[in-house]
Amino acid sequence: MKTIRIVAALAVAALVPIGLAACSPTTKAAPSASHLDLTVEDYFQAPQVDVYNKIYATCAAAEGDTVTATHVPGASLISKVLQQSSSKTLPDVLMLDNPDVQQIASSGALSPLKNYGITGKGVSPGVLSAGTYKGDLYGLAPAVNSLALFYNKDILSAAGITPPKTWAELTTDAKALTTPDHYGFAFSGINTYEGTWQFMPWMWSNGGSEKNINTSQTAGALALLTDLVKAGSASASVDSWAQSDVDNQFIAGKAAMMENGPWQIPSLTAVSSLHWGYVPLPTRTADQTSQAPLGGETFNVTNTGDKAKQAAAGKLVACINNAKNAGAIATANLYIPSNEAAAAAFGKANPDLAGFAKIIADARARTALLGADWPTAATKIYTAEQLSLTGKAAPDAALAQAQSGN
Amino acid sequence: MTAIDLAAAGTGQAAPKEPLRRQRRLSVERIAQWAFLAPAVIYIGLFFGYPIVKNVVMSFQDYTTKTFFTGEAPWVGFANYVSVIKNSLFSTTLINTGLFTVGSIVGQFVIGMALALFFKRRFPLSGVLRSLLLLPWLLPLIASSAVWKWILDQDSGILNQALLFLHVTPAAIPWLSSPNVALISVILVNIWLGIPFNATILYGGLQGIPEEQYEAAALDGATGWKAFRYVTWPNLRPVVSVVLVLGVVYTLKVLDIILGLTGGGPANATQTLATNSYQQSFVVFSFGTGAAISNILIVISLVFTVVYLRLNRRAIDE
Numbered sequence: 090m091k092t093i094r095i096v097a098a099l100a101v102a103a104l105v106p107i108g109l110a111a112c113s114p115t116t117k118a119a120p121s122a123s124h125l126d127l128t129v130e131d132y133f134q135a136p137q138v139d140v141y142n143k144i145y146a147t148c149a150a151a152e153g154d155t156v157t158a159t160h161v162p163g164a165s166l167i168s169k170v171l172q173q174s175s176s177k178t179l180p181d182v183l184m185l186d187n188p189d190v191q192q193i194a195s196s197g198a199l200s201p202l203k204n205y206g207i208t209g210k211g212v213s214p215g216v217l218s219a220g221t222y223k224g225d226l227y228g229l230a231p232a233v234n235s236l237a238l239f240y241n242k243d244i245l246s247a248a249g250i251t252p253p254k255t256w257a258e259l260t261t262d263a264k265a266l267t268t269p270d271h272y273g274f275a276f277s278g279i280n281t282y283e284g285t286w287q288f289m290p291w292m293w294s295n296g297g298s299e300k301n302i303n304t305s306q307t308a309g310a311l312a313l314l315t316d317l318v319k320a321g322s323a324s325a326s327v328d329s330w331a332q333s334d335v336d337n338q339f340i341a342g343k344a345a346m347m348e349n350g351p352w353q354i355p356s357l358t359a360v361s362s363l364h365w366g367y368v369p370l371p372t373r374t375a376d377q378t379s380q381a382p383l384g385g386e387t388f389n390v391t392n393t394g395d396k397a398k399q400a401a402a403g404k405l406v407a408c409i410n411n412a413k414n415a416g417a418i419a420t421a422n423l424y425i426p427s428n429e430a431a432a433a434a435f436g437k438a439n440p441d442l443a444g445f446a447k448i449i450a451d452a453r454a455r456t457a458l459l460g461a462d463w464p465t466a467a468t469k470i471y472t473a474e475q476l477s478l479t480g481k482a483a484p485d486a487a488l489a490q491a492q493s494g495n
Numbered sequence: 496m497t498a499i500d501l502a503a504a505g506t507g508q509a510a511p512k513e514p515l516r517r518q519r520r521l522s523v524e525r526i527a528q529w530a531f532l533a534p535a536v537i538y539i540g541l542f543f544g545y546p547i548v549k550n551v552v553m554s555f556q557d558y559t560t561k562t563f564f565t566g567e568a569p570w571v572g573f574a575n576y577v578s579v580i581k582n583s584l585f586s587t588t589l590i591n592t593g594l595f596t597v598g599s600i601v602g603q604f605v606i607g608m609a610l611a612l613f614f615k616r617r618f619p620l621s622g623v624l625r626s627l628l629l630l631p632w633l634l635p636l637i638a639s640s641a642v643w644k645w646i647l648d649q650d651s652g653i654l655n656q657a658l659l660f661l662h663v664t665p666a667a668i669p670w671l672s673s674p675n676v677a678l679i680s681v682i683l684v685n686i687w688l689g690i691p692f693n694a695t696i697l698y699g700g701l702q703g704i705p706e707e708q709y710e711a712a713a714l715d716g717a718t719g720w721k722a723f724r725y726v727t728w729p730n731l732r733p734v735v736s737v738v739l740v741l742g743v744v745y746t747l748k749v750l751d752i753i754l755g756l757t758g759g760g761p762a763n764a765t766q767t768l769a770t771n772s773y774q775q776s777f778v779v780f781s782f783g784t785g786a787a788i789s790n791i792l793i794v795i796s797l798v799f800t801v802v803y804l805r806l807n808r809r810a811i812d813e
Contacts, residue, residue: 167560168777174563192780196561280760281778326649326672328761343650392564464779475762479674494583 125154125401130170131184131386132163140421148408154401167193174198179391181402182409185228187219187387188282188455188463194222195461200390201225205403207410215383216427219454222461228387229406231415232424234350235381235445235452236290238371239357242364244271244345252346252368256313259371263322266345273322275335275344278314278478282464283331284471286382286455287348288314292470293380293453294372299466300458302473303485303492309373311484315477328478339365350384351423351445369448383452385424425449547793554786562782575787584763584771592767592792595682595753596746602686603742607693612723614694615701625698632691640755643684647671647756674764677757681765685752689745693738700734701727733806740803744796768792 127149133141138160149156159180161169167189173179174196185193193199202209202225209217209226213233220228240252248266253259263273277287291314292299297307317323323344324330330338332349339347340360348370357365369379388409390402408414415426419435425446426432436446456463473491476482482490554575556568579585614625631639646654647670655667670680704727712718712726728735750769753759759766759774766774768788776785 167780171560171563171780175566192560196559196564198564280758280762324650324672325669328672329644329757468779472763475760479672479762479764481674481762490583 125398127154127156127182127398127401127405128180129156129158129182129184129405130166130173130180131158131160132166132186133160133184133386137421140417144409144414144417145405148405148414149401151408152401152404154405156405170198177393179393181391181393181395181398182405183389183391184386185389187216187228187230187233187383187385188467190220190228190387190389191222191456191460192464193389194225194227198392199227200392200399201227202229202390202403202406205390205400205407207403207407211429212427213429213432213450213452215449215452215454215457216385218457219383219385220387220389228389229410230385230387230427231410232419232422233383233385233427233449233452234352234422234424235384235448236287236348236350237367237369237381237445237448238346239339239349239353239365239367240346241339241342241344242366244342248345252366253371254368255371255375256373260313260317260320260322263317263346264320267322271343271345272324272338273344274317274346274348275323275330275338276314276327276348277330277332277335278318278327278471278474279329279331280471280475281331282467282471284474285467286384287332288470288474289382289453289455290348290370290380293382294370294377296377298458299455299463299470301492302466302470303489305485308485308488311474311477311488313373314474315484318478319480325478328475351425351442354423354441367444369444378451379448381448381452383449383454385427550786550793551790553783554790556783558782558786560780568783571783575783576791579784579787579791584766587763588766588768588771588788591678591765592747592769592795594678595685595749595765595767596743598679598682599685599689599746599749600739600742602682603689603693604739606686607690607738608697610690610694611697611701612727614698628694629691631688636688636751637755639688640684640752644671644756647680647684671757672761674762677761677764681753681756684756685746685749688752689742692745693742696734696738697731700731703734704730736806737803740799740806743799744803747792747796747799768795 129145131141142158145156145158163186166184166186170179170183170185170193179198183193183199190199199222202220207226207229209220209229212229216230216233217226220226220230238252244266245252250262250265253262259274266273278284288310291310292302292307295306295310297304297310314323318325318327324338327335332353335344335347336349336353336356338344339349340356340363342363357363370381372379388406390399390406393399409418410427412426412428412431415428415431416435418424419426419442420439423442425442426435427449429450432446432449436443455467459466469491473487476487476490477484481487553568555570555572556562557571557574558568562568610628614621614628646652649655649667649669649672652670654670655664658664659667669676671677708726708730709722712722717725748769749767750773753765753767753770754773757765759770769792772785772788772792774785775781775788
């Protein structure tokens with residue numbers, strides 16, 4: 090999951106009149122049987138974008154086609170896709186953040202991948218469920234990410250503490266690690282889908298479900314985070330921190346531990362004085378499995394109606410997802426290949442990411458249960474978390490209020 | 496009339512041709528009039544009329560992501576309005592919008608007026624200082640809200656660091672992270688942003704008051720506060736009403752500064768009608784509900800616009 094930038098979101102809000110279908114200036118080249126010019130749209134930026142551009146070009150060239158890639162800002166991708174849907178100017182291959190796949194698929198804008206012989210064989214079940222809508226696979230992610238508990242080795246070893254495995258250990262460790270200079274723990278409890286994404290591991294590991302958040306399991310998870318803030322082991326500002334803010338706090342030495350993802354690793358290795366490690370996020374009891382949410386971008390074939398181009402787009406999606414390219418994408422983003430065999434090999438070759446390869450194996454898709462209704466549930470989850478973190482309501486009352494009040 | 500008729504009768508043949516020519520001239524004139532009007536009418540129809548009509552229609556439809564692809568938006572009548580008003584968030588956003596608007600306007604106006612009066616006297620560097628005052632206006636909103644977010648950060652923000660250093664507060668103030676304080680912080684930043692507008696317009700109004708009136712008033716013993724009360728204020732009334740009404744309409748729809756600072760949080764403490772409409776349309780993709788909220792906002796703005804037009808007319812009549 091990429092950090093959502095309000096800046097970009099605002100720019101879109103200003104530029105997209107809701108009902109007006111913008112005309113795309115692209116001119117269609119005369120169709121020829123042998124050579125096709127495919128369009129790809131994604132939200133990647135430098136430096137990863139070069140890797141993707143190269144993969145698109147190589148994959149298309151193998152079929153004798155060419156490709157034109159458009160890279161839009163992350164937060165404006167969906168608005169752009171909606172515009173393109175209504176003006177019938179969708180790109181041939183569309184990249185989507187995995188929790189958006191089902192919603193866009195439900196609109197009819199995507200074409201099932203089985204039409205192009207893509208079955209997702211060997212890909213981990215979590216990744217497949219993220220790209221599946223009503224039994225059909227619509228999107229496939231070559232590589233994925235998740236969340237873990239990062240810790241500052243220097244601070245922990247100075248306090249004689251090993252990374253926590255259970256909630257009780259997390260609570261006591263975070264308290265012990267809190268000094269006037271730094272908090273014990275940092276996470277993002279912001280009122281966006283980022284906050285929801287960071288809440289999922291605690292909720293899922295404890296048996297909570299997004300179908301109904303007004304349960305004791307989810308309340309237990311919310312109570313854990315709320316008590317960490319109440320005890321002063323985590324800053325009260327977590328309710329306005331995005332994941333990049335959490336990362337900045339950790340890098341600045343203002344948090345001994347943080348919940349974050351592998352895409353932050355480059356920013357951590359850039360600081361040579363920082364010694365860090367990561368472990369799976371703690372669970373309430375030692376016998377529970379840590380279940381983190383699955384992040385990552387899927388590639389999809391759109392429903393343009395141009396049979397020849399759709400077939401070529403299908404081949405392009407398959408090629409982007411092949412083992413070699415998945416490896417390159419994983420390396421560029423510090424993701425894990427979604428193919429299980431490739432993930433194991435990748436973990437061996439990249440010791441920094443070996444732990445994430447294990448976390449991914451148990452990771453869950455956010456849209457697996459609710460599909461296109463996920464945004465409503467995700468809004469309820471961060472609403473409840475905000476009510477509880479700010480002390481406006483007790484964890485169980487906050488969840489009850491959010492579940493019913495929508 | 497009679498004289499003309501007689502004259503026409505006298506000239507005989509010329510009489511029937513005259514009105515015809517006049518008629519032709521009239522219709523050419525008419526066409527020319529419409530031709531001059533057309534650009535404005537088309538412009539207003541296309542860029543004001545269409546979006547408003549579309550927005551009203553959309554608020555009666557189940558307009559979702561699906562609609563963009565299929566073009567189908569089922570008619571749902573008042574269902575969107577009912578769900579918006581029944582939602583517990585509606586009263587919160589309504590109250591927040593009211594508090595935000597009143598708080599911002601009062602702060603902006605009082606400080607703007609004070610600065611305008613202050614800069615009315617000429618002193619060394621007053622011109623430079625007056626242009627510096629425009630600074631908040633010149634900065635891109637997104638940039639200034641990002642900087643304000645740093646300034647107001649609870650743990651490492653410069654404001655709290657300074658207050659703690661000066662022992663003004665015993666503990667760090669959770670400017671943006673407490674639901675009890677966040678709205679106040681957002682209002683304060685919006686006041687900072689609105690001061691240039693108020694100060695500039697009021698300063699312009701002050702320039703228009705003839706100096707002789709102050710001199711005459713001074714002879715009658717009205718100086719200082721009395722001069723303000725009996726000379727400045729009555730003369731400034733029309734300008735004040737413009738500033739206040741425009742200020743209200745601008746403030747009601749403020750979106751960017753709130754999104755930049757708090758995103759409507761924490762716990763919806765700074766959620767206004769404008770941010771909630773944005774949230775519904777562009778985050779949850781429930782465009783019908785978003786349109787319904789924005790229509791409610793438009794109606795509220797419209798009330799103030801009518802007030803503005805009334806006041807304006809009265810000012811002209813006077």
